[in-house]
Amino acid sequence: MSLITGLSLHKDFRRGPSVTHAVRGVSxxxxxxxxxxxxxxxxxxxxxxxxxxxxxxTPDSGELLIAGQNAKQLLSTQRAAHRSKFFGYIVQDFAxxxxxxxxxxxxxxxxxxxERLGRSERRRRVQAALSRVGLEDKTHQQxxxxxxxxxxxxxxxxxxxSDPQVILADEPTGxxxxxxxxxIFRFLIELVGAGxxxxxxxxxxxxxxxxxxxxxxxxxxxx
Amino acid sequence: MTQxxxxxxxxxxxxxxxxxxxxxxxxxxxxxPIMAQSTIISSRNxxxxxxxxxxxxxxxxxxxxxxFRRSVTPDGxxxxxSALDENxxxxxxxxxxxxxxxxxxxxxxxxxxxxxxxxxxxxxxMPAGPVALIGYDVSxxxxxxxxxxxxxxxxxxxxxxxxPRGTHYMKRGTPQLLDNSLVVLTSAESVLxxxxxxxxxxxxxxxxxxxxxxSGADLLYFVSGVREMTGVALHPIELNDYSQQHHGGAxxxxxxxxxxxxxxxxxxLVGIVANIVLLLENHMSEYAIHLLSGACLWHLYARVxxxxxxxxxxxxxxxxxxxxxxxxxxxxxxxxxxxxxxGLVAIIAVVPIIKLRQSDIFLxxxxx
Numbered sequence: 001m002s003l004i005t006g007l008s009l010h011k012d013f014r015r016g017p018s019v020t021h022a023v024r025g026v027s028x029x030x031x032x033x034x035x036x037x038x039x040x041x042x043x044x045x046x047x048x049x050x051x052x053x054x055x056x057x058t059p060d061s062g063e064l065l066i067a068g069q070n071a072k073q074l075l076s077t078q079r080a081a082h083r084s085k086f087f088g089y090i091v092q093d094f095a096x097x098x099x100x101x102x103x104x105x106x107x108x109x110x111x112x113x114x115e116r117l118g119r120s121e122r123r124r125r126v127q128a129a130l131s132r133v134g135l136e137d138k139t140h141q142q143x144x145x146x147x148x149x150x151x152x153x154x155x156x157x158x159x160x161x162s163d164p165q166v167i168l169a170d171e172p173t174g175x176x177x178x179x180x181x182x183x184i185f186r187f188l189i190e191l192v193g194a195g196x197x198x199x200x201x202x203x204x205x206x207x208x209x210x211x212x213x214x215x216x217x218x219x220x221x222x223x
Numbered sequence: 224m225t226q227x228x229x230x231x232x233x234x235x236x237x238x239x240x241x242x243x244x245x246x247x248x249x250x251x252x253x254x255x256p257i258m259a260q261s262t263i264i265s266s267r268n269x270x271x272x273x274x275x276x277x278x279x280x281x282x283x284x285x286x287x288x289x290x291f292r293r294s295v296t297p298d299g300x301x302x303x304x305s306a307l308d309e310n311x312x313x314x315x316x317x318x319x320x321x322x323x324x325x326x327x328x329x330x331x332x333x334x335x336x337x338x339x340x341x342x343x344x345x346x347x348x349m350p351a352g353p354v355a356l357i358g359y360d361v362s363x364x365x366x367x368x369x370x371x372x373x374x375x376x377x378x379x380x381x382x383x384x385x386x387p388r389g390t391h392y393m394k395r396g397t398p399q400l401l402d403n404s405l406v407v408l409t410s411a412e413s414v415l416x417x418x419x420x421x422x423x424x425x426x427x428x429x430x431x432x433x434x435x436x437x438s439g440a441d442l443l444y445f446v447s448g449v450r451e452m453t454g455v456a457l458h459p460i461e462l463n464d465y466s467q468q469h470h471g472g473a474x475x476x477x478x479x480x481x482x483x484x485x486x487x488x489x490x491x492l493v494g495i496v497a498n499i500v501l502l503l504e505n506h507m508s509e510y511a512i513h514l515l516s517g518a519c520l521w522h523l524y525a526r527v528x529x530x531x532x533x534x535x536x537x538x539x540x541x542x543x544x545x546x547x548x549x550x551x552x553x554x555x556x557x558x559x560x561x562x563x564x565x566g567l568v569a570i571i572a573v574v575p576i577i578k579l580r581q582s583d584i585f586l587x588x589x590x591x
Binding site for chain 2: 051056057076077080081083084085089091093095096097099108109111112113158162
């Protein structure tokens with residue numbers, strides 16, 4: 001049984017009279033422990049598809065099953081709980097709060113997690129996640145004082161801190177130099193080796209080819 | 224609690240803006256009720272003065288300097304007593320007396336024709352001699368009780384009846400409510416007998432004297448008599464003229480400032496709402512990170528409500544404390560401030576909450 005199943009997913013964006021058909025009838029299956037790259041030109045609907053999988057965007061039509069559960073039937077609090085516990089997100093621009101420390105940034109999913117952890121336990125888990133990405137000495141550094149690679153590592157620590165099953169990464173190396181990008185990608189692949197599922201959106205075909213499977217998109221469709 | 228901590232963090236990011244609006248709030252929350260109360264009081268004073276217009280009352284001011292050279296001699300005291308009790312339609316009050324058994328109760332000793340002002344029921348059945356009346360809100364005494372009155376000669380005076388709510392009299396042109404007072408009706412002459420320092424109380428009787436529908440001869444008799452007996456030069460003031468000028472002026476002045484502070488309050492509220500909307504726009508990407516990490520929209524609402532409560536609460540409580548300490552404003556009690564705080568927070572929160580609901584917050588995750 002697949003971990004994530006999409007059946008004929010559609011998503012349109014309306015701005016005034018114009019309609020953009022971002023995703024048109026996409027069906028897919030993603031299995032536990034695999035790495036899937038979604039590739040395609042800019043504006044082909046990759047990020048929209050990723051956001052639908054991650055319960056950030058709701059499809060206009062179609063079925064989305066997350067671990068066998070129909071996403072349509074989830075309450076908003078359940079969707080939020082899934083975002084906290086089931087998925088870990090990494091985005092191109094890191095999405096860090098600039099005046100928060102690395103520790104405070106990485107702690108956020110635990111604040112909203114269903115486990116209702118105490119502060120000391122949260123801090124312990126965040127320390128462990130930051131150590132895992134090699135930032136144990138930067139825990140109290142504000143995000144704005146970190147390099148691009150370090151910032152992306154904080155974002156990865158935040159994505160991993162609640163031990164999610166699926167890592168959703170949207171152009172995770174897009175804002176990094178080649179070496180830092182390579183380091184981050186290698187780390188993500190190591191996570192797949194450790195049992196995580198990776199869904200990666202990228203322009204970079206070299207990175208995509210190093211994933212277990214590639215899904216190519218054009219004009220909102222899988223080709 | 225977590226959202227409160229985030230709201231405190233929001234404040235620490237822009238403390239100057241927060242303090243700026245908090246100070247503005249203190250000013251409007253302090254002066255708006257003061258001006259509203261002043262408007263109500265001056266309007267009530269005009270209404271009361273108009274209701275007494277038929278009495279064509281005259282009260283007096285003293286020529287500066289002469290009052291401090293006054294000396295109410297026994298002869299002067301007797302003359303003043305007979306003027307107020309017998310020769311003129313006049314009254315006066317002593318309000319500096321306290322009862323030993325009820326030290327917190329305001330006491331108004333009315334002499335002369337004071338009882339004519341009070342619209343007392345069955346006036347004719349009043350017992351002879353001093354009699355006590357209690358204001359509508361007095362709870363420490365009941366009709367039928369006796370109060371010990373006096374120092375030199377103590378006398379137990381019967382509390383004869385309770386005054387209707389809102390009963391008032393005029394003291395030097397200003398209405399005085401009697402709802403929380405004990406009124407002792409007696410003669411000016413008897414005040415001499417009750418107290419060791421009866422002549423001291425006569426100073427008060429002198430300055431608080433008012434004549435009812437006096438003729439020119441009455442005025443001349445009183446003013447020249449006081450001048451001769453005490454050395455104090457009195458200037459008669461017609462209550463009806465004074466009321467139009469003084470209370471009318473006070474009313475329009477208070478109304479002007481009430482409107483001014485109402486408009487200022489509206490500007491401050493709009494400023495606060497605009498500031499919070501700006502705060503939301505600046506924090507959208509942060510909110511997106513929170514939503515991405517498992518927050519619901521209601522977490523963001525709680526953060527906005529916490530911020531507004533922290534902004535509005537301290538100025539409101541400070542204004543309430545100042546109003547209670549400076550103006551004895553009974554309506555500024557803590558229990559009445561809490562619903563007001565809730566209402567203010569709700570009003571300010573409407574636009575920011577709509578803004579949050581209508582925004583596609585996740586769009587702010589992408590730099591492009």
